[in-house]
Amino acid sequence: MKQKKNRGIEALKARYGWICITPWIIGLVLFFGLPIIQSVCYSFSDVALTTDGLQTSFVGIKNFKYIFAQNADYLDYIAEAVIQFFYSFPVIMIVSIILAIMLNQKFKGRIFFRALYFLPVIIASGAVLSVVLTSVSEGISNIEADESVAMAMFDVDDIVSSLGLPQKMGDYFVIVIDGIMNMIWNCGVQTVLFISGMQTIPSLLYEVSRVEGATKWEEFWLITLPMLSRVIVLVAVFTMVELMTAQNNSVMRQAYTFMQMQYYGEGSAMLWSYFIVIGVIMAAVLGLYNRLCMKKWE
């Protein structure tokens, strides 16, 4: 009798689930599935823009042959994107979790710092940052810096010469500082997500651990991180997507150039093969995380 009732509730819940996602399924079919199928079709066809709209003719794997065999840069671009991903991803994750922990503690000026660290979310997601950064480099154009903000912020040449280091070191510093800056500008959303994740951890857990005599270090590894496990997945997915599909990503840039020249077929083929690479990397990272961390914590 009891089991039957339970099964009834389970069935009801399943129905509720379907009710919730019904609008989404409609949207997925209309505004996501169909365009994607069309885009896959483009990658196997010659696409021409005529007065009657797009005319497509099936050409098999010609586009793929072109991008892999004839376009020498494509594989290099993919390699560049993947390498950049592997050093940016851990840095962004670690920096944003450290920032979130610090900003979530109680100290004087916390509200000020939080507002400060929210700025990247507002600025970096649109055209504003690039407009300001080009202005910065235009403003110091007498040094002939190419879009280097580091040059404007620190007097690198001065520091290098006062320390007696060779000029080459200075150039190297500029590259490193610019890289770090880019990454920090990309940490905004991640930090906010981590902070809001930390706020949902019940404070009771910390009180208990304090009574038990746990150190802050142990608290971090045994309470904060495990309780954040879901948010970590969320942030990881977000970061991966942002890094891989950013406007300045080399593969994306090349594909858009192709699209702008109305080579839709080649452009789509490029994006689709790139997405297979991203998909494999994402699956590997998330799978590893699941095996190493999620199981242990849950």
Add this chain to the structure above:
Amino acid sequence: MRLKRKSVTQKKLISRTANLSYSVFRFALLIAIGYIVIYPVIYMISSSVKTSAAFADPSIIYIPKEATLEYYSIAVKALNYGNSILSTLKYEIVSAVIEILVCSFIAYGLARFRFKGKKFFNFILVLTILIPTQMIIIPMMTNYSQLDILGIFGLFDKLTGIDIRPNILGTAWTFYLPSLFGVGLRSGILIYIYVQFFKGLPKELEEAAWIDGAGLFRTFISIAVPSSSVVYTTVTLFALIWHWNDYYLSIMYLSSDFPMAVKIYDIDTLLNAYNIWQGSNAAISAKCACCFIFILPMLILYLLLQRKFVQSIDRVGITG
């Protein structure tokens, strides 16, 4: 006895110095990274009030000797500030609000209930986050120019010869329709944020409500929504800011009456009308002024919601 007491005070001393050095370290790190974060903003504000002569003066770095608001009046005119705010509200903010509400409902379904095919939908969700709009924009545009819901309208056309497929390109519907179905601008990531947070909520209250016979909408509105104010605040901020900043969709879908982000994207051409040419110092000032008045509403929004952010921590602390 005495020995023990001594060791306790020693321990206290050690922990106090550790705490103090940690505070100093934290402060230093926050300021160092903060400098990087705030630099472009300071640069923006300072350049926007500089006169052209001030750029040449090496003694001026941040604070100019005489400030001018000339560039702000140009910026307001060049961006057509009032009108572009209105059109941003009409296209972007309305669809952001729709998204905030619709996505939370969809996410509730994905996070709370077990049903067949859920894994498949989770996979699709990641796919919607992963695939950028640029990739599907051209099929989308052809679809919008002849909106055809599952071929029904097209079939009607073939049967009767009357074309009732509406062209919604250039109207606000291109923004509202996808948002209504949870597939608008960055909807995927919003749903994903909601899902991860809803999963973390305790189930007991809702279980009790089911047993008492409360329906789906009732439990959602009176139990799930009130206990997730943190995630609603977060998502609201992100959705509003991302919509405010988005220029790509507007460029593609609209032909006139552009939101402000498009104008920022195209700022160099707009400033030419005011005899300000790219590369000049005046252009830097004017661009910075434009950027500043563009982000100002979002800054104000954040400062308003920030208080909510802090309040919601305390509430979670008490109930937790």
